[in-house]
Amino acid sequence: MSKDMQAVFAGFGGQGTLFSGKVVAYAGLIEGREVSWFPSYGPEMRGGTANCSVTVSDSLIGSPLVTEPDAVIAMNQPSFDKFLPMVKKGGIVVADTSMVADLAQREGVRVIGIPATKIAEEAGLKGLANIVLLGRLFAEEPFCSPESLDAALVKCIPPKKAAMLDKNRVAVKLGMES
Amino acid sequence: MAEKVLMKGNEALAEAALRAGCRFFFGYPITPQTEVAAYMSKRLPQVGGTYLQAESEVAAINMVYGASAAGARVMTSSSSPGISLKSEGISYMAGADLPGVIINIQRGGPGLGGIQPSQSDYWQATRATGHGDFQIFVFAPSTVQEMADCAYEAFDIADRYRIPVMILGDGLLGQMMEPVALPEQRDLSSLPEKPWATSGHRGERAHNVANSLYLTAEELERLNIERYERYQAIKDAEQRCEEYLVDDADIVIVAFGASARVARSAVNAAREQGIRAGLLRPVTLWPFPESAVSAAADSAKALLAVEMNMGQMVDDVRLVANGRVPVEFFGRTGGVIPTPAEVLAKIVEINERSGE
Numbered sequence: 001m002s003k004d005m006q007a008v009f010a011g012f013g014g015q016g017t018l019f020s021g022k023v024v025a026y027a028g029l030i031e032g033r034e035v036s037w038f039p040s041y042g043p044e045m046r047g048g049t050a051n052c053s054v055t056v057s058d059s060l061i062g063s064p065l066v067t068e069p070d071a072v073i074a075m076n077q078p079s080f081d082k083f084l085p086m087v088k089k090g091g092i093v094v095a096d097t098s099m100v101a102d103l104a105q106r107e108g109v110r111v112i113g114i115p116a117t118k119i120a121e122e123a124g125l126k127g128l129a130n131i132v133l134l135g136r137l138f139a140e141e142p143f144c145s146p147e148s149l150d151a152a153l154v155k156c157i158p159p160k161k162a163a164m165l166d167k168n169r170v171a172v173k174l175g176m177e178s
Numbered sequence: 179m180a181e182k183v184l185m186k187g188n189e190a191l192a193e194a195a196l197r198a199g200c201r202f203f204f205g206y207p208i209t210p211q212t213e214v215a216a217y218m219s220k221r222l223p224q225v226g227g228t229y230l231q232a233e234s235e236v237a238a239i240n241m242v243y244g245a246s247a248a249g250a251r252v253m254t255s256s257s258s259p260g261i262s263l264k265s266e267g268i269s270y271m272a273g274a275d276l277p278g279v280i281i282n283i284q285r286g287g288p289g290l291g292g293i294q295p296s297q298s299d300y301w302q303a304t305r306a307t308g309h310g311d312f313q314i315f316v317f318a319p320s321t322v323q324e325m326a327d328c329a330y331e332a333f334d335i336a337d338r339y340r341i342p343v344m345i346l347g348d349g350l351l352g353q354m355m356e357p358v359a360l361p362e363q364r365d366l367s368s369l370p371e372k373p374w375a376t377s378g379h380r381g382e383r384a385h386n387v388a389n390s391l392y393l394t395a396e397e398l399e400r401l402n403i404e405r406y407e408r409y410q411a412i413k414d415a416e417q418r419c420e421e422y423l424v425d426d427a428d429i430v431i432v433a434f435g436a437s438a439r440v441a442r443s444a445v446n447a448a449r450e451q452g453i454r455a456g457l458l459r460p461v462t463l464w465p466f467p468e469s470a471v472s473a474a475a476d477s478a479k480a481l482l483a484v485e486m487n488m489g490q491m492v493d494d495v496r497l498v499a500n501g502r503v504p505v506e507f508f509g510r511t512g513g514v515i516p517t518p519a520e521v522l523a524k525i526v527e528i529n530e531r532s533g534e
Contacts, residue, residue, distance in 0.1 A: 022355070026184055029357045037184070037355040041210060042294050042513075062443030063436070064354045065515050155184075 005143045006066040010051035011075025016130035021052040026152035027144040028056035036064035073133045094137045114178045128171040135175020182357040187325040188213035190358045194326035197363045198333040201227035202252040204241035209293045210349035211283035214255040235260040239267030246276040247388035249375030251333050255281030269308025273390025277336030280344045283352040286513035294513025295349035298487035303346050304464045311402045315343040316463040318434040322356035330361045337370050350436040419467035420459040427456030430474040432495050433484040434460045441484045444521035453529045466494045475499040479532045485509045
């Protein structure tokens with residue numbers, strides 16, 4: 001059984017942060033756990049940044065808004081700068097160093113940088129940096145079983161985009177091995 | 179049971195309404211409820227229904243009046259400023275005893291306010307959804323599952339009592355996704371007969387009229403009194419409330435909707451510190467769960483209303499408590515979501531005071 005996780009997925013609109021958050025929530029649902037997903041929809045969106053809060057837990061979830069995340073995926077500098085100070089002690093930040101130039105460190109927080117956008121593009125997986133980062137987070141903090149993660153991808157990718165499924169699987173693998 | 183799917187509250191609510199037999203939707207876009215209208219625009223044509231984006235909220239609620247008068251299951255949705263615009267039409271529906279479902283996915287106010295989650299339309303929903311002597315039925319869901327369940331049941335309640343039913347959600351419940359098991363599609367032929375509807379009859383019966391104009395004072399008084407007898411029947415039969423750790427609680431929080439979720443976390447944290455806290459969560463705001471709150475006023479040392487506003491439902495808690503027990507309030511407003519830590523701090527403060 002995986003432990004409870006509160007996570008934030010943050011970046012620019014269009015980078016797929018809402019999608020990668022949804023994959024994590026679906027993986028929790030598949031394992032019969034309590035899950036919630038809550039997107040930013042306020043003034044931040046107007047500024048071009050998008051983030052979502054995801055909670056996976058074995059007890060009922062109170063507020064779905066995550067204010068002290070265990071895990072953060074940051075896909076741009078403003079998101080990294082905003083969420084790094086909010087992470088719980090012992091928590092983890094996985095950042096896309098193709099986008100985040102200043103990878104500040106914080107005591108008690110594991111800050112991991114991988115050039116996810118570059119990794120994805122070099123593998124012919126343009127637009128899947130979000131899933132590469134998700135793969136790395138999964139390798140560091142397994143929030144579900146590998147089977148549940150795969151089943152969640154199947155759930156989240158609509159049938160008419162079925163061709164994307166294998167690409168997403170490759171992206172997860174690249175992230176895990178990064 | 180149906181397989182659980184991950185859905186936004188707004189979409190789960192819309193799908194449940196369809197499955198309850200809603201076949202007409204009239205609305206106008208506004209954040210944070212737009213997914214309700216968007217979902218209906220996609221799905222209603224697939225099931226032979228009618229979706230219409232009206233030219234304004236005022237037009238939309240009057241279309242609801244018309245469809246309801248003709249006997250249809252009909253819904254509109256909006257967010258706070260849009261509900262204010264609909265208030266005239268809601269009053270007319272109440273005056274003509276027309277059922278209908280009105281969704282309010284609240285945002286911060288007053289005025290145009292903001293677009294973040296809020297509960298500052300409690301008074302509007304329970305006191306003044308329009309002019310005149312009337313009430314509407316108000317559900318306050320707290321989860322995505324309840325958004326669906328309340329929407330599904332709202333049509334039955336509306337038809338049974340010939341009353342407008344509001345689902346008072348907020349931006350948090352509308353925008354978040356949670357697992358939801360959707361209800362079964364209702365057999366439309368099983369829906370209740372509406373002998374009062376202004377449907378065609380080929381001269382085989384007397385005309386039905388949907389009207390709220392009564393110029394004779396005594397007649398209007400009689401109709402209002404009859405309507406309030408129906409309201410009393412609703413108060414007797416339909417009060418709903420969820421209790422959590424209330425039995426031995428010294429401090430009972432009363433909270434609905436999104437703030438009840440936060441309050442529950444705070445109750446758990448208080449229990450870990452050895453403070454006996456509990457939670458009463460009204461699922462209906464009108465009728466207000468007076469029986470449950472009254473029992474808590476007898477058993478607890480203090481009541482604490484937690485809301486996302488400047489203090490509105492707390493009035494109803496005070497009315498019910500009627501001086502028997504101190505009633506405290508904690509709220510955040512303007513679209514700010516309270517944290518469990520803030521609510522816990524208030525519980526601790528009350529606990530220290532009541533221990534003196």
